[in-house]
Amino acid sequence: MAFSRELIRQEKHDLHFVSSGPTLHTDLLAGAKVISRMEIAYAGIETVGSAPNIRRRVEEGRLLIEDYTNLAMAMRLYGGALGVPFMPIKSILGSDLETKTTFRSAKEKLALVECPFTRELVCLVPSINPDFGVIQAQRVDTEGNVQIDDAPASDVDGLKASDVKIVLAEEIVSPAVIRRDPKKTAVPGLMVDYIVHAPWGAWPTAMYNCYDYDHEHIKYYANKCETEEGWEQYKREWVDIGEEALMEKIAQKMKTLKARKGLGY
């Protein structure tokens, strides 16, 4: 979230976004027209419903989405991380995801082939190597070793697939902390290019062991962004003000959102 807010402040535009099931932060990027193309599986805000800005930008024709599935995107990123050109999966077959495309040609999107060994039909999805990979984690050490305490969805695959790897973390620790529990390391530091100390950087989404969702704010956001004017106002009040001012603004709230010991949320 913090990274997306900063991309907006720096007025980046026309970026090509790749992920499996991103949440709120992509909706901000769509609102500010930072991104114009996406290859994703899911563009909504769970329990709230549709992602309002993504929805509006697509309906305006300003944002193109190439639809894949969560498995397909995770495998495409994993393929990128492994350095192989494609990965086989057994979903997508028979659905409209197989045949319908937006900005890629059908040939570039995927390929249906017969397995050379078993003659079974499989769907090949092209690997991806994004220029930049950005994730937010619980902790990283000064050598770039990243530890993630919960289920990472496809964050780790996405980071490993990317050329430039940027890790935002709640906490920057000494290497001794990581080396005491190396099984928890999701990405070794030798792969990582940049680390950023960004406490509360995932707000208003949740960070396990650190803070819970700010569900109230997410609902407020979704409501507000139903209209262009609402989004503009949100952007002024919650993005343009800068990360420091934002942290001050939510300082009171942090007390209630802070994760409780024994629960992690």
Place this chain on the structure above:
Amino acid sequence: MAKKYTNQELMVICGARLIWDGAVVFAGTGLPVIVSMLAQHTRAPNAKIVYEGGNIDAKNKDLPISVSDPRLMLNCAAALDIRATLGEILQGGYVDIGFIGGAQIDHYGNVNSTVIGKYRRPKIRLPGSGGANDIASLAKNTFIISKLEKRKFVKCDYITSPGHLKGGNSRQKAGLRGNGPKYIITDLCVFDFDPRSKKARIKSLHPGVTKKMVLKNMRWRPIVPWKIPQTKPPTKEELKILREKVDPRKIYLKG
């Protein structure tokens, strides 16, 4: 006597009753989350629930608001990633029941959750597949849950998640592994599928619902057997657990 429950509550309870004990359930986002949790708290205490974000065999205390909510971490057996859940567990053939929702559902149980209108320039852009296509492609059985409405039970503008495709054996021909949709659970009735044609068929009508009411709320015609059993109304215990234990803050239950 006034009805002591909402149609949505009955729909959720119906879904939970169809989950058998010991089943491995892949819960998609939305209502499948509370259906699976209710099943776990009632007749299927040994159901193993998998969430695509990576949480496996979840026995969470509090209701998650997403399928990658930190609430799912508490007490789960494993916290892996999408490749493990949708890849190794689902594609690997472990999932008995894949539970999904959707915006449009056709008479072969194909589901749309991507766009209303034309794909390239849609009237309404919806969230998209997420893991739903994977679940519908690969689970041994797919359960679909949705309100029965005229705008939803139509020919799909876009097939996000494959059901029985064009019926008959078209699903196997496409190279899909799972058996496809087994039930569509709605707020007025439950559908199953004719074993040969794979067309949706009314399986049971909820209390007070007639065939006519069902047909009035959909644009395609299901198979309507001459005699249709009535769905058992929710028990006090089911309602109590759903309201007090599963979704006390009414995050999913909207009345």
